Amino acid sequence: MNWELIFGQIKWTSFVFAGMIENPSLSEAIASGAGSIAVLGALATVILLTVKGWWVPLWRDWLTSVDHKKVGIMYIAIALVMFARAVIEAALMRAQQLAATEGAGFLSADHFGQLFSTHGTIMIFFVAMPFITGLMNYVMPLQIGARDVSFPLLNAISLMLTMAGAILIMVSLVVGQFSTGGWSAYPPFTGIDFSPGEGVDYWIWAVSLGSIGSTLTGLNLAVTIYKKRCPGMSLFRMPLFTWTTLCTSILMIFAMAPLTAATVMLALDRYAGFHFFTNGDGGNMMNYANLFWLFGHPEVYILILPAFGVWSEVVATFSSKRIYGYTSLVYATMCIAVLSFAVWLHHFFTMGQSANVNAIFGIATMIIGVPTGVKVYDWLLTMVGGRIRFSTPMLYHINFLLTFILGGMTGVLLANPGVDFQVHNTLFLVAHFHNMIIPGVLFGMFAAVQFWFPKVFGFRLHEGLGRASFWCFAPGFLLAFFPLYWLGMMGATRRTYMWSNPDYVPWLALAMLGAGLILAGFALMVTQIVVSVRQRAQLAAPLGDPWDGRALEWSIPSPPPAWNFAVLPNVSSQDPFYEAKKAGIAYRSPAAYEDIEVPRNTATAPLIGLFACAWAFGLVWHIWWLAIASFVLIWVVVIARSFATDTEETIPAATVKAANEAFLAAARATPGVTRDREMTSDNKGRAHPEALEGRAGTIASGTAVEAL
Amino acid sequence: MSLSERLHPGLNLAGTDPEGHEAAEETLFGFWIFLMSDLVLFAVLFATYAAMSVQGIAEGPRPAEVFDLTAAFVETLLLLFSSFAFGLAMLEMKYRENRRGVLVWLLLTGLLGAAFVGMELHDYYVMITQHAAPPQASGFLSAYYLLTGTHALHVSSGLVWMVIMAVQVALIGFTTPVKLRLMRLALFWHMLDVVWIGIFTFVYLYGVAS
Secondary structure, three states: OOOOHHHHOOOHHHHHHHHHOOOOOOHHHHHHHHHHHHHHHHEEEEEEEEOOOOHHHHHHHHOOOOHHHHHHHHHHHHHHHHHHHHHHHHHHHHHHHHOOEOOOOOOOOHHHHHHHHHHHHHHHHHHHHHHHHHHHHHHHHHHOOOOOOOOOHHHHHHHHHHHHHHHOOOOHHHHHOOOOOOOOOOOOOOOOOOOOOOHHHEEEEEEEEHHHHHHHHHHHHHHHHHHOOOOOOHHOOOHHHHHHHHHHHHHHHHHHHHHHHHHHHHHHHHHHHHOOOOOOOOOOOOHHHHHHHHHHHHHHHHHHHHHHHHHHHHHHHOOOOOOHHHHHHHHHHHHHHHHOOOOOHHHHOOOOOOOOHHHHHHHOOOOOOOHHHHHHHHHHHHHHHOOOOOOOOHHHHHHHHHHHHHHHHHHHHHOHHHOOOOOOOEEEHHHHHHHHHHHHHHHHHHHHHHHHHHHOOOOOOOHHHHHHHHOOOOOHHHHHHHHHHHHHHHOOEOOOOOEEOHHHHHHHHHHHHHHHHHHHHHHHHHHHHHHHHHHHHEEEEOOOOOOOOOOOHHHHOOOOOOOOOOOOOOOOOHHHHHHHHHHOOOOOOOOOOEEEEEEEOHHHHHHHHHHHHHHHHHHHHOOOHHHHHHHHHHHHHHHHHHHOOOOOEEOOOOHHHHHHHHHHHHHHOOEOOOOOHHOOOOOOOOOOHHHHHHOOOOOOOOOOOOOO | OHHHHOOOOOOOOOOOOOHHHHHHHHHHHHHHHHHHHHHHHHHHHHHHHHHHHHHHOOOOOOOOOOHHHHHHHHHHHHHHHHHHHHHHHHHHHHHHOOHHHHHHHHHHHHHHHHHHHHHHHHHHHHHHHHHOOOOOOOOOHHHHHHHHHHHHHHHHHHHHHHHHHHHHHHHHHOOOOHHHHHHHHHHHHHHHHHHHHHHHHHHHHHHHHH
């Protein structure tokens, strides 16, 4: 037995702390500090779980759960943890670029390269993706009146594969280096000749795990929407968030495969000497560019469409008005989904196609702005004549409309190949895509958290701190990214770790200030959550409808029971819950209850995730025994599971009835709160509908009809 | 909804097992979607091969110099006959629920499938040893091995799946979950035929002809 057989290519110098001991510098100290935070964070979590005795509940109630609601929450938890890391990395890069005019700054070039690679990879694959996936998982089944997704275990497996990828990226902080090839990992730089270490392999396997998880998620959610809608929920009665979930799921089914193919080819080049993307022997990196962006461009819409869905829900709810142009929003979403496959080439206008090809893709790119424009007008017109409440989600929405339009304009500029040749690979591009993704996707997710948090946990978030956080995030974003447009036009290239032009300094300083504000916003958001948990008694809204909501998810208690709906609803219009409140037929008891079958918890998914993580780690470090054993074990788990027969449990009708009748009685007994008192402790989640304003708020009760 | 409205592409249980048919709707639809995403993967590999087999030859051999059309034709027949055998296994399951019959047809399917994989591995062996055409030789060969190898890997995992299903048929019998798994495996197996027809046409016939 020798060392390499057991540990592959890991040596003691692979550990991040070795760099600090052998070659002390500020850059190495920062790397070691990050590694220490990862190790100490993991250690602190272990200690906390042990001291509090939370290991058993964590395993029993969460990790083994196949409930779409818990899966959704776990996705978002992953996203927030990974966001904390990636946003700190962003601030470090800003500080480095500010410090590095006519000097080397404080980071080594290699360290800086790892920072922008992990920042991009994490933000896309392990923040934005889990965030939208978690949200779709949680909200969509509730909106269509379903008890779970079509394949609950598959859903848990997707989650665990994503988690395995996230853990792998966190491990790369401590063991070894990450790739310096950016989030898009273009070969030949990421080939074995120019990146011989383990860094690119970390990227390949983390991304592959996330990508397989996303494919399975897309499949699962699409089938759920097609097959599990409650009676009466025709496609054109679905809430817009569900529509965008459907489009995103379809995009995931089609778009993730090219990424998987590209990462596998890159891996074969690196591990087995194939020649897909190498410089010689018939390799061609343009194939990589095409495959990657064949995934990469739809990915942009995979991220933004669910956020569009959130905006549609938020603007209608907080304007107390039916969404304007529902049908046009649906068609616009579908158009975007289709067109998103026809524009990938605009990511490499400068890489050698003929002018005609560029022109076609440039025009296609500009066209995709049209359905997006339709949506913006619909959101604006929804507000017209509405009674707008300027709550935190609505502030995010208005900020989104203003800044997203500016970002979209720069996108139309970039869609012109002539302009693109001038500013490609500069900070102008960096400014553009951050301008789309931050106000669009990220703030959309923040708005969603503010909006649906009371549904998920049964209490509202502290409104004042939410606004404070918004007022740091929004100007912070403008300060951090608008100077980059200027810098880009002055010629500042992206991914550059030191400068020689002193004219850049004031702009970089402004951007640094913005990064500071963003960090402050994040700190306030964490504070908001902590404070809200502490004050959950005052903020409680267990009756489920704190915002005078419109879709079905607001008609059930907060947090929802395991079975979601005591009796599957029967809908006859759009905004079914809002219509029921208006007609005075909400909160009525159903005629009869039935037993409900729910899937049992199972260790299948966490075991698959564990072995997938070990498999990927084995591949990264060439620990072949580990890779082979883990791979076999993954399939052993799958096969063993196929022999299990007792996979469901029955919740008796009496249990469901007791819980639901208690909820309905409480809802009927509580006076509805009007919108101007919505942010006070009077708001227990029973809304006095805006539609009934001025009328007496009593609602007939006791009559047994089919429930809504 | 009436039974006929729930019909899905492929073998339906509607006439013989209404309960199983109802359970099949969601599961089978989900599997069709999975097959679609798998086909996207193959489409990407085909596209890569299309580019590499023209531009990626470098110093290595050309397609016509390394392909053995006879072997590829025999492989095609093996795979098509195995699919036919699987079809008969499914009919046996649907109309007779006869364990022995299903197992015999599955065994035949599996043997033909295994013969296919064996022949393909032999092709690889011949290419590497006699034509000096390993995947490392050129971009074209990298793409060739990835495309056919991914297909062979699918067939091999189908074989493993088939062994497990044979065990389940023997031990558990024709419960609804077992039936639905067999139906999905059948779809998977037929899809691999379709992909192979593509490979035979575009890789082998076209490669030798041009």
